[in-house]
Amino acid sequence: MQSTTRLQILALGLGIFLSGCGRTHVAVGVGGPPVCPYGYYEVAPYNCAPDGYYGPEWFSGGVFLGAGPWYHGPANFYGHVDHDLDYRKTYRGPFPARGERPREQRVPFRGQAMHDPRGREGSDRRK
Numbered sequence: 637m638q639s640t641t642r643l644q645i646l647a648l649g650l651g652i653f654l655s656g657c658g659r660t661h662v663a664v665g666v667g668g669p670p671v672c673p674y675g676y677y678e679v680a681p682y683n684c685a686p687d688g689y690y691g692p693e694w695f696s697g698g699v700f701l702g703a704g705p706w707y708h709g710p711a712n713f714y715g716h717v718d719h720d721l722d723y724r725k726t727y728r729g730p731f732p733a734r735g736e737r738p739r740e741q742r743v744p745f746r747g748q749a750m751h752d753p754r755g756r757e758g759s760d761r762r763k
Contacts, residue, residue, distance in 0.1 A: 669706035673738035678703035678755035683723070684732045688743035691716030707753035714758060716747035 670676045672684035675694060682704055693715040694701055701709040719725045751757055 669702060669704075671735050672700070673732050673736045675700040676703060677723070678751060678753060679724075680704070684734055684736075686721050686727070686729060686731055687739065688745055689718050689721040691718075691745050691747045701753075703753045703755070709753065712752075714750045714752050716745070717749050717751045718745065718747040719749050720746070 670682050670684060674687045675685050675690045676682045677685050677689075690700070694703075694709075696709075701707065701713075707713070721727045721729075723731075749757055
């Protein structure tokens, strides 16, 4: 009986020691990028962005380069966005559905701000 108690205390002590020594690691999977006709916002929950939110430098051959954890463009990239179409600013209009096809006639781009792929605003640091 006494050896069982010692083993339990030893196991408890070892568990406390190991949990105190190791780093706690929490991972959250986000799956694949949303399939959106004009790209998706750079920050979670990665909703589809309306036509005209992103400038032409965010696309290559008509394909969105990505944003957030799915970005596939050059390092230190900054591209134009239109804050009038940003739901975190003033936009309250419709959003395209995931998997929707883009219209043949695109809205002219009127972007006035620069963002990196993670949604941080700044200037074009490539210059």
